[in-house]
Amino acid sequence: MGADAGVAGYGGGGIVVEDKRNLDPEDWQDFASEAHALLDQAIARMAAAGEGPVWRPLPAEMQAGLQAGLPTRGAGQAAVAEQLAALLPYGVGNTHPRFFGWVHGSGGAASLLAEIAAAAMNANLGGRDHGAIYVEKQVVAWVRQMLGFPEGASGLVVSGTSMATIVALKVARDARIAARAAGVGAHRLVGYASTEAHNCVARAFDMLGLGADALRAVPVNAAFEMDLGALGEMVATDRAAGREPFLLVGTAGSVNVGAFDDLAALADIAAAEGLWLHVDGAFGAAGVLSEVLRPRLKGIERADSVAFDFHKWLHVNYDAGFVLLRDAALHLAAFEGAPDYLASCERGLAAGRPWPVDYGPELSRGFRALKIWAQITALGTGALGAAISRNCAQALALAEMVDAEPSLERLAPVASSVVVFAHVDGDAVTEDIVLRLQESGLAVPSLTTVNGRRAVRVNITNHRTRDADLRVLVDGVTAAIKRGFSG
Numbered sequence: 001m002g003a004d005a006g007v008a009g010y011g012g013g014g015i016v017v018e019d020k021r022n023l024d025p026e027d028w029q030d031f032a033s034e035a036h037a038l039l040d041q042a043i044a045r046m047a048a049a050g051e052g053p054v055w056r057p058l059p060a061e062m063q064a065g066l067q068a069g070l071p072t073r074g075a076g077q078a079a080v081a082e083q084l085a086a087l088l089p090y091g092v093g094n095t096h097p098r099f100f101g102w103v104h105g106s107g108g109a110a111s112l113l114a115e116i117a118a119a120a121m122n123a124n125l126g127g128r129d130h131g132a133i134y135v136e137k138q139v140v141a142w143v144r145q146m147l148g149f150p151e152g153a154s155g156l157v158v159s160g161t162s163m164a165t166i167v168a169l170k171v172a173r174d175a176r177i178a179a180r181a182a183g184v185g186a187h188r189l190v191g192y193a194s195t196e197a198h199n200c201v202a203r204a205f206d207m208l209g210l211g212a213d214a215l216r217a218v219p220v221n222a223a224f225e226m227d228l229g230a231l232g233e234m235v236a237t238d239r240a241a242g243r244e245p246f247l248l249v250g251t252a253g254s255v256n257v258g259a260f261d262d263l264a265a266l267a268d269i270a271a272a273e274g275l276w277l278h279v280d281g282a283f284g285a286a287g288v289l290s291e292v293l294r295p296r297l298k299g300i301e302r303a304d305s306v307a308f309d310f311h312k313w314l315h316v317n318y319d320a321g322f323v324l325l326r327d328a329a330l331h332l333a334a335f336e337g338a339p340d341y342l343a344s345c346e347r348g349l350a351a352g353r354p355w356p357v358d359y360g361p362e363l364s365r366g367f368r369a370l371k372i373w374a375q376i377t378a379l380g381t382g383a384l385g386a387a388i389s390r391n392c393a394q395a396l397a398l399a400e401m402v403d404a405e406p407s408l409e410r411l412a413p414v415a416s417s418v419v420v421f422a423h424v425d426g427d428a429v430t431e432d433i434v435l436r437l438q439e440s441g442l443a444v445p446s447l448t449t450v451n452g453r454r455a456v457r458v459n460i461t462n463h464r465t466r467d468a469d470l471r472v473l474v475d476g477v478t479a480a481i482k483r484g485f486s487g
């Protein structure tokens with residue numbers, strides 16, 4: 001019988017309530033001292049972000065420890081605290097001042113505090129009328145102001161730009177065809193993004209039933225910006241073939257080389273052609289806070305939707321993305337539809353519609369908005385923008401150092417935070433440089449391909465990077481070449 005015994009007991013007239021424990025710690029005082037100790041270790045780890053290797057693989061014995069069987073008996077909070085502390089040094093490395101791989105933010109102290117408060121509240125931000133919802137509304141209002149959008153614009157905190165893109169493109173799709181109930185059917189919708197656009201756009205086309213092939217790859221010019229002449233021709237060709245152009249995607253900060261499409265020109269074209277303008281500003285949109293980058297973002301305030309991340313150049317801890325829609329009514333029309341159990345009321349906890357669930361695919365949602373709110377409140381847009389400007393200056397300085405090395409060749413102009421270069425002896429040498437650097441723990445650039453050549457890709461979206469770190473990187477590159485190829 002086992003677990004059924006209580007039910008049988010109930011049926012027999014005797015309710016057995018012998019166990020008054022819940023799942024909380026047995027002794028909150030003990031828990032408090034364990035928690036304070038872990039907090040000290042976590043803060044020490046953040047304060048020493050620049051010490052030690054940038055990246056180190058998880059040791060074999062710790063990997064083995066994470067392959068244990070499913071525990072039936074708990075080990076207790078003290079044991080958990082110990083294992084959490086042990087894990088602290090084994091992140092991606094993006095908190096280190098010499099992390100330059102892919103596009104990662106470096107995070108910060110405000111997120112640590114906010115995550116503690118969020119954990120204590122355990123709020124569900126799918127909807128309803130409670131404190132956390134007002135924090136997210138504040139974040140939405142700040143984003144509107146940051147990007148120069150009108151009062152009627154709506155927004156949603158999401159996991160990242162990939163999810164933000166799905167939400168934005170669904171609104172764009174549903175604004176054009178009635179697909180919510182009927183499905184996309186034999187639609188002939190097509191959209192346009194440059195060859196440098198992030199593949200989250202093609203993935204969104206795939207997931208929304210439009211098909212990734214319906215996203216046209218528009219060639220770029222020598223600065224890796226969308227070729228507007230080519231765009232015009234492709235739109236005309238598609239129309240002549242009976243297809244229906246509906247979407248234009250501008251990239252503000254391309255992942256490969258950091259280029260910015262001419263957003264003002266794209267806004268003009270979108271208006272003339274009747275296309276929805278979506279901007280992928282995953283890291284670049286944050287540039288509106290920087291004196292240096294703001295001019296490159298002119299036109300973003302005319303977009304129909306923008307997807308961007310707080311976890312990249314705004315250094316909120318992972319994960320924190322955002323989608324902004326110009327027209328709240330279209331946004332609602334793409335996601336609204338409450339079943340009985342989610343009906344709202346004029347008063348009480350179920351008041352305050354529309355709720356976040358009316359603006360996106362997720363019902364249960366955590367309190368990501370709190371760490372965003374905390375970061376902006378603690379630092380202000382001035383300091384966040386200045387850190388972006390400093391990274392742009394560092395990218396230019398690094399480009400000069402690379403240009404001064406005869407064995408290295410730069411593969412693209414520096415548009416923002418990214419410097420790409422190759423070794424003159426070819427792809428294999430270039431790849432080896434990057435892998436050696438990563439494995440040495442000295443610095444972490446990543447690899448990409450630019451105009452068909454393998455490239456060392458250094459992206460500086462890192463508020464902890466100092467100019468001296470760039471020298472260490474360049475010296476590391478030249479040392480890797482010597483160690484690897486001349487003895």
Ligand SMILES: *Cc1c(COP(=O)(O)O)cnc(C)c1O
Nearest residue numbers: 103160161162198200255282309
């Ligand atoms: C990082 C990035 C994305 C994807 O964003 P996630 O937050 O990782 O989902 C999309 N576009 C660009 C340009 C990016 O740099």
